Amino acid sequence: xxxxxxxxxxxxxxxxxxxxxxxxxxxxxxxxxxxxxxxxxxxxxxxxxxxxxxxxxxxxxxxxxxxxxxxxxxxxxxxxxxxxxxxxxxxxxxxxxxxxxxxxxxxxxxxxxxxxxxxxxxxxxxxxxxxxxxxxxxxxxxxxxxxxxxxxxxxxxxxxxxxxxxxxxxxxxxxxxxxxxxxxxxxxxxxxxxxxxxxxxxxxxxxxxxxxxxxxxxxxxxxxxxxxxxxxxxxxxxxxxxxxxxxxxxxxxxxxxxxxxxxxxxxxxxxxxxxxxxxxxxxxxxxxxxxxxxxxxxxxxxxxxxxxxxxxxxxxxxxxxxxxxxxxxxxx
Numbered sequence: 001x002x003x004x005x006x007x008x009x010x011x012x013x014x015x016x017x018x019x020x021x022x023x024x025x026x027x028x029x030x031x032x033x034x035x036x037x038x039x040x041x042x043x044x045x046x047x048x049x050x051x052x053x054x055x056x057x058x059x060x061x062x063x064x065x066x067x068x069x070x071x072x073x074x075x076x077x078x079x080x081x082x083x084x085x086x087x088x089x090x091x092x093x094x095x096x097x098x099x100x101x102x103x104x105x106x107x108x109x110x111x112x113x114x115x116x117x118x119x120x121x122x123x124x125x126x127x128x129x130x131x132x133x134x135x136x137x138x139x140x141x142x143x144x145x146x147x148x149x150x151x152x153x154x155x156x157x158x159x160x161x162x163x164x165x166x167x168x169x170x171x172x173x174x175x176x177x178x179x180x181x182x183x184x185x186x187x188x189x190x191x192x193x194x195x196x197x198x199x200x201x202x203x204x205x206x207x208x209x210x211x212x213x214x215x216x217x218x219x220x221x222x223x224x225x226x227x228x229x230x231x232x233x234x235x236x237x238x239x240x241x242x243x244x245x246x247x248x249x250x251x252x253x254x255x256x257x258x259x260x261x262x263x264x265x266x267x268x269x270x271x272x273x274x275x276x277x278x279x280x281x282x283x284x285x286x287x288x289x290x291x292x293x294x295x296x297x298x299x300x301x302x303x304x305x306x307x308x309x310x311x312x313x314x315x316x317x318x319x320x321x322x323x324x325x326x327x328x329x330x331x332x
Contacts, residue, residue, distance in 0.1 A: 002194045004205075005306025009298040010188040014181030015088035015286035016167065023089065023182075024164035026080040027097035029058060029105050031147045031157055035129070037064060039071045039101075042082035043094035047228075048288050049221040050090040054098045056217055057281050061102035062109075062143075064129050088286035091217070092182060095281035096163040105159025109143055112150050112157065116141060165279070183279040185287055186212040189230070189294040191266075193302040197325060200318030202238055202303060204266040207295070211270065214277040214285030226270050226291045233295025235260045241315050 017023040028040045039058050045051040051071050059066040072078050082094045110121050113131045117124070117139060125134050132140035143157075150157045170177040190208040195201075209226050216222045239258040243250040251257045276283030296314060304310045309324045 001197045003197060003306040004192065004194055005302040005304070006190060006192050007298040007301025007303070007305055008188065008190045009294040009296075009301065011186070011290060011293045013088065013185045013187075013286075013290040013293065014183075015185060015289070016092065016165075016182040017083075017087055017089070018167045018181035019177070020167055020169035022164075023083060023093065023167070024162055025082040025090075025093035025097040026160075026162045027054075027082070027094060027101045028080075028158065028160040029098070029101045030159070031105075031144055032070070033144075035068070035142075035144045037062060037069045039069060039098055040075075040079045041071065041094055041098060042074050042076075042079040043090050044074050044082075044085040046085050048085070048090070048225065049218060050085070050094060052221060053091050053095050053217050053281075053284070057095050057099050058102045060282070061099060062106055062129075063126050068129060088185070088288040088290065090288075091284050091286050092280040093163055095217075095284060096279075097161050099281040100161030100163060101159040103159070104161055105157065108157055108159065109146060112146055113141060116146070116149065183214075183277050183285055185214075185285045185290040187287075187290050187294055189298045191295065191298040191302050193299060193306060195303055195306045195321065197307065197321075200321035200325075202299070202316065202318075202321070204234055204238075204264070204299065206267045206269065209268065209270045209291075209294075210273055211287060211291070212273045212275050212285065213287050214280050215274055215283035216272045217282060217284050219272060222272055222287060223268070223270050225287050227265070227268050229288070229291025230268070230295045231260045231265055232292045234264060234266075234299065236292070236314055237296040237299040238315050238317070241317065 030038050032038050039054055043050050054071060055066050055069045058069050110124055113124055114121055123134055125132055130140050130142050147157045165182050167179050168177045188210045192206040194203045194205055207230055211226060213222050277285050300311055303316060309328055
């Protein structure tokens with residue numbers, strides 16, 4: 001017999017290293033001779049999409065098409081430290097560093113153009129790589145033409161920035177801090193499951209997610225993070241178990257250590273709550289690790305709702321479910 005259940009979990013996640021540890025990202029940006037905008041960052045993209053975010057941030061600030069933006073990533077000869085891709089920090093830290101570097105470059109573009117046009121800053125506009133006079137749009141210059149004029153003067157047209165927000169260690173007496181983490185991400189998930197009371201197999205059917213992501217710079221990426229993170233949470237809740245006996249791992253391969261496959265992925269129904277946070281670029285928040293956290297407690301809650309048994313250890317395997325149901329039957 002299959003029994004249906006629904007569970008819910010709400011989480012909050014402080015991102016960045018926090019607790020007073022030094023945490024920063026550096027970025028630089030410049031114009032190239034082949035009419036591209038080159039961003040230099042050591043931020044490592046391990047599939048979470050930080051390079052997409054960085055590209056969009058630079059393009060938005062400089063008002064150019066994203067195809068004009070190139071990124072040099074993680075080259076130790078050409079980039080400075082951007083910190084680790086961990087602690088859900090790269091969108092806020094490297095995203096802000098790129099935004100600030102882009103703004104630094106934009107300020108120099110306006111400065112040198114105002115010298116060329118003999119105008120003031122407020123009289124200028126920029127679009128599609130061209131700076132122009134607002135009152136006379138026909139008077140214009142491309143930023144790459146401007147680059148050559150600046151270099152002929154023996155100067156350069158580049159931007160550079162470091163984003164280094166402070167955090168403070170907790171008080172050892174009460175655990176409180178003026179700013180423990182740079183910001184917090186919140187998420188709620190409601191998960192529907194079916195539990196087969198004969199085999200003990202749990203099937204996750206639907207996942208409903210509301211994620212406070214600040215500002216979704218790339219909504220498709222954010223939805224992808226929800227789906228990937230939840231899949232990892234499903235693995236934690238139902239499958240992934242390291243079996244160790246006398247110091248020896250008995251399931252050291254993917255035959256014995258099970259992880260979710262595409263056949264285990266449920267239907268997703270996601271809402272992006274853009275409650276803009278002032279910390280991240282354009283109000284964005286880090287959402288990598290937070291998307292993995294709610295699935296396990298929500299699934300455990302849904303299993304309890306379905307069969308009336310509460311589990312306190314993960315993973316909740318079919319063997320544990322069958323044993324728990326037998327014990328419940330004997331008690332009844």
